Amino acid sequence: MFVHYLSDILAGTYKVPAPIDPDRSFQQLEVDSLSLAELGAQLEDEFGITIEEEELTPATTVTALAEFLQARGAVLTA
Numbered sequence: 655m656f657v658h659y660l661s662d663i664l665a666g667t668y669k670v671p672a673p674i675d676p677d678r679s680f681q682q683l684e685v686d687s688l689s690l691a692e693l694g695a696q697l698e699d700e701f702g703i704t705i706e707e708e709e710l711t712p713a714t715t716v717t718a719l720a721e722f723l724q725a726r727g728a729v730l731t732a
Contacts, residue, residue: 656721656724659730660719661673663693664693667693670685679712680712694710701728
């Protein structure tokens with residue numbers, strides 16, 4: 655569920671070309687450090703969680719971030 659949500663954000667906001675392979679790192683998807691920081695801030699605001707710098711790095715995959723959000727109790731609204 656979060657993988658699809660994150661893929662939509664990456665494609666829409668950060669112009670990552672689809673289809674997005676969720677097992678690729680943000681670096682492999684060519685998401686720069688500024689965009690990664692903006693994504694982290696957006697997710698913190700939306701889900702009311704804290705994402706530390708070491709938890710969202712260029713080496714992080716979309717799948718790993720999705721699992722992190724789920725583990726932190728983030729909930730997607732319909």
